[in-house]
Amino acid sequence: MPIIEFELEGDYIELNMLLKLCGLCDSGGGGKKLVAGGTVSVDRQIELRKTCKIRAGQTVRIGDMEIQVLADVREG
Secondary structure, eight states, X not given: OOEEEEEOOSSOEEHHHHHHHXXXXXXXHHHHHHHHTTOEEETTEEOXXXXXXXXXXXXXXXXXXEEEEEOOTTOO
């Protein structure tokens, strides 16, 4: 399974934007469509909230792709 490690800047990122920034869709709107289709899970639970707040330590999966959200190492 391919794994993307995403370093979070700030407290959270909206799910649709995370998908965009990881290159899994072309836009935030494209990310919303992926989430609405029921194909995205957060911490092994299907997530239908398009702008759900994703925080460090969470894992997002879509298909065989996994995104591990890491804390910003520059923060204290």
